[in-house]
Amino acid sequence: MMMRRRRPLARAAMVGGAAYYAGKKGQQSRDAEEDQNAAIQDLQAQQAYQAQGAAPPPKADANEVMEQLQKLAQLKEQGILTDAEFEVQKSKLLQSL
DSSP, X not given: OHHHHHHHHHHHHHHHHHHHHHHHHHHHHHHHHHHHHHHHHXXXXXXXXXXXXXXXXXXXOHHHHHHHHHHHHHHHHTTSXXXXXXXXXXXXXXXXX
């Protein structure tokens, strides 16, 4: 009798594991697609801004940018910002120079 019971349990474990893996991969692809869509929207907004012929935004003060970078680094050290969020914000600040 013990042999008969193991197969349904093993089968259930395999099905559950496969479903978990498929769900996890699906969520990762949805997250990647969201990130890609956000990047596309940012680029489209920049292109629209440039197409209007508006003057570029004023350059930021270097000291102000350094202070903001230090604040971002502190937030990253505290665990409030992830590495990816930190890199995005850092690149935005450095582009404003």
